[in-house]
Amino acid sequence: MAWDDSKSRYSKNKNDKTDRREKDYIDENIIQGRNAIIEAIKSGKTIESILIAKGEREGNINVIYALAKEKDIVIKEVDKRKLDALCGQGSHQGVVAKTTPYSYCELEDILKVAEEKGEDPFIIILDEIEDPHNMGSIIRSAEIFGAHGIVIPKRRNVGVTPSVYKSSVGAVEYIKIAKVTNVNSAIDNLKSKGIWVYGCHMEGSVSSDKVNLNGPVALVVGNEGKGISRLTKEKCDVLVKIPMAGKINSLNASVAAGIMMYEVLKSRLK
Structure with a gap:
């Protein structure tokens, strides 16, 4: 199972979701x-x-x-x-x-930020996040919790749209975002540089409060409905789950991402 979002935020017209996303893409400036x-x-x-x-x-x-x-x-x-x-x-x-249109960076630019700060890389990888509000919230959390950058695919992932900018409350201006042709190739690149890749997944083998998140880290957050794609999941070094005590067995993608980012920050502050 994947962290899921309620689809009730969209209207009953099944085409509204697509129409709203297309409107966002048109007005990125x-x-x-x-x-x-x-x-x-x-x-x-x-x-x-x-x-x-x-x-x-x-x-x-x-x-x-x-x-x-x-x-x-x-x-x-x-x-x-x-x-x-x-x-x-x-x-x-x-x-x-x-x-002016938002200026995306390269993956190497994110790594350079970590190097200049003298810190182990801390990167967020988004696997087809579609909701602008989730995207904006993730960007905001990434900036707050000290991530060096965010990686998104060029296709099937919302970019820096007006809704994303507003949802991030301006955090977009303080964190680098790289658009890559292939997320799995980007993961291979990061792993070759000694960065451990953790996938956020409800059926993960390790609990977020038990995993060691010290050192170079990349967190993968999957699509609101489908979660992390199969091939990307296989690329992850470890799949991590968040402990839950309630009756509802899923979390909003941006909430789950925020919890995992906090765990990384907490590990670095010890």
Whole structure:
């Protein structure tokens, strides 16, 4: 069995999930949501312009105005309907930033980050994560728990979309993400460099509270419904399960990933 997500978050129309993901892929140069935009400005990301709904002046919108003025970023006041059209779901909180497209890195760039910090590599490998909210949450957890980077496949995995950016609360700007043609080849590459690969799986042979996660580590997190694919599972050195005491026998993919990342951090702090 795999860590599963409830499909109830999507509407009853079976095509809605695909339509929403396609909308996300189209608008990768858009950031929506106040906190995400504030973090993007602070991080120095190239922002072409910021669109703010007319009349929006409450709360941290004023912070965005101040930061944009400080960085000489153009602000345009527009009708809220224009923001709705750009974002689709109307979850922009009255502000949208137009940016340069997200710049993915190479796998070697992630390893270089660990080397420069004098730390053992700590890498997250995502095997076909489809939900933007899961992706954003995983990125946020990875940054918080000290991962050096995230590896995703070029196909069948959500990229850095507006929803992902917003869900990560700007953490996207502080962690490297590499897109690879083949996840299994990337795993072979990491293993050749002495990095141990742990697959997060409900039927793992070792419990997360018993496994030794010291040293160079890569964590593999599988698809929300199917889990880790068969070939990728076979590439893992160890399959690790999370102990559970409740009646429900599955965890949301991003929650499971967060628990496993915390276990890595805890091992490194001992």
